[in-house]
Amino acid sequence: MIIGIDTGYGYTKAAAESGERVLFPSVVGTGFERRMAGMVYDGTSEADNYELVVPGDTPEHYFIGYLALSQARDAARPFSDERSNAEEIRPLLLAAVGALCKGEPVTMVTGLPLEPFFKQAPGLKKSLERLSGTEILLNGSPVKIVFEDVIMFPQAVGALYGHLVRGGIRPSGVVGLVDVGFKTTDIILYDAGAKKPLEGYVDTIPAGTNDVVVAVQDEIKREVGMAPNPEWVEEAVIRGIPLTFDRRKFDVPGMAAAKSAQLAELVASRVARRWSDCLKRLEVVFLAGGGAALVQGAVSRLARCEVMPDSQFANAAGFLAKGLVTVARGKAGNGGD
Template sequence: MRIAVDVGFGYTKAVNEAGKMVSFPSIVAPRAGGGIDIMGGDQDDYLVSLYSQGVRFGSYYIGDAGLINNGTRAWDENFAQNRNLKTLVATALALVGDRTPVSLAVGLPMAYYRNQKEEVKDGLAALDMDVLIEKHQIRRTVMVKDIVVYPQGAGVYYGAVLTPAGEIKDIELMQQSVGVIDIGHRTTDVMAMSRGRKGLTPREDMIGGFDYGMNAAIKQIKAIVDKVSQANIPIYWVEQALTWNQGILEYKGKRYNLKKFETQVYAQVAELIVASVKQKWGQELDRLSVILIAGGGG
């Protein structure tokens, strides 16, 4: 089975060849002693246990469950050596895969693709474990047969012109010069395809990444609420409030409405991204027929 997994700083996304898709926050929190469930019922959260040769070697809250249990994205370290990478990929494969082994395509942020794609490829090529996702009644063996690593911006383009099965769905777009702006959680990736003598060709000088995305907005909102509350509010509290609680942050008996800061802060981040794209692409920007904007910040 062919499966594509996009491991982002903000979200992990996956789709199989039949079009089945999943997306969840790239957040992992350990479950002490396997965890205790007091909620019951169906949840979108993922309670995941990983096994090797029948022996459990890890149990985690993943996605929304990870966020509510104060998990981390842990992306400050080397991407290929990130302790959450294999856990996130294995969970995604178990959720959308029903056959093994898997032909895996992995998308990486541009900042890491250039220097770490081979290390990521080697690390995930050896993926072989059993994955149990509780409450969803999923237990699958995850094994990778072969793997290709691609920049996430390229995934945006090919996702717009091809179906999950690889068939052309937009022939007109395939014949036009296209720019891609992929706004992620921590980075923004850009790339462009220009028409040349041999058809569409990637423009190396128009490919790059900027080290800011939606997390820059969350950090700015945190700075504002820190000043108003005269406290050092954990950034994941800010994200929880914006994601689940209509922007309301409760702290020491007071309620802070973070939504009223969003429009201003998002506009500032958008202006920063636009300025960076204009500087990167220059006058070539005016020759693009289409610009695709994607990602969690799109």
């Protein structure tokens, strides 16, 4: 089985060749026995909740995604800028792959943001390969994770590659891609005629949708003198609901809308500087990532732009496309065996 998985700072997205997908916040917390589970409907389906146990002499018990947000006191996003080691994203990967693989061996394609990719990808690949053979319990069901191959591919390039393979890129000139993630925004130019990326116009902007969450958190802190947990703010943003904090109710969705405009202007400004001598040549700019719609208005002032279909899954779908092509070529090279 081939699976493309994007363990983003904000959300983990995974797509299998079967057509199945999973999507959940990249949040991990310590798990425990839930004696009241199912007594009250909390607005999420059982499929949205991931409880992971890694058996052993010292079993590891995790709540992941929405379950961690709603139940784990220590829910957090376990990401640092250094991602050469898979240990901190291991629960997310095991949950996503376990939910899709049905116990079958997996060719997994994943990646990193453009800026750290070439430095950190070799180490991450080796670390991921060592996870092969891990046995887990996912929502009570036993699954053994086996990797036949681990393929690394840069984010943003993955989104562009997937769009190309699906026939979504029809221009013959220069096209751009802006991939707005949770913590970073990748930008890349691609010469569709020559079928190659323009390396001098690639950049990773250290800003994303998390900036909106932090800005809302800071505004609440200025008003009441203390900051709410960022996961509480994020949950209010995700669900589009107010946040009650320190005996006050805050219109988090409304506050987030105002902060999103600031993010859009920042991204557009960096795009304009990096691509300054190519802006007049651009045929179209494709927008990908969970924050694509947030920057559309600002980027459209620079060039014609389009939000990719299912933009949040653009990299995961691109990784899957890369895996499908790579495996097909390998079989062709072996005479179809």
